[in-house]
Amino acid sequence: MNVDILLPAAREKLRAISDRAPLIEAAGLLKSGFDLVAVCGNEQNLVGVVSKTDVVERISQCQGSSCTCAVATVMTLQVLTCTRFDTLSGLWEQMKSRRIKxxxxxxxxxRPVGIITARDVLQTLLTEAASEENMLRDYVMGFGYR
Structure with a gap:
């Protein structure tokens, strides 16, 4: 099963801003219920992400006008990403090992097309496992076979 199956839900969770946008703009997007904001460069390609943790860390050190700095000065550059063709199980292993939500x-x-959450990945994998378990039980019990 690939990431593609979660793409409609991932698109709804996507919020993106320019790397030149002020930090306060990212904070506003995060305040509205989102956990991660994609930061894009001139070509609309991903150059980093900003999380609530990034914003809180910067604000806790604010002095004067430093809270109006550009998102690029606060964003995380080393970002785990995926494509629609990646497997959910492989993505889950990476998310789990790196503790990424x-x-x-x-x-x-x-270019970012969505944000996938650990909850969505795990829920889909658990549903798939339950379905496989039911099919195996039906096969062993001989349901539908003569």
């Missing part, structure tokens, strides 16, 4: 989904030009 949200992952940007990128197109071929590295």
């Amino acid at each position: 949200n992952v940007p989904v990128l197109d071929e030009a590295r």
Whole structure:
């Protein structure tokens, strides 16, 4: 099963801003219920992400006008990303090992097309496992076979 199955939900969770946008703009997007904001460069390609943790860390050190700095000065540059063709199980292993809750989904030009959450990935994997278990039980019990 691939990331593609979660793309409609991932698109709804996508919020993106320019790397030149002020930090306060990212904070406003995060305040509205989102956990991660994709930061895009001139070509609309992903150059980093900003999380609530990034914003809180910067604001806790604010002095004067430093809270109006550009998002680029605060964003995380080393970002785990995926494409619609990546497997959910492989993505889940990476998210789990790196303790990441949200992952940007990128197109071929590295433009963000969605944000996938750990909850969505895990829920889909658990549903798939339950379905496989039911099919195996039905096979062993001989349901539908003569």
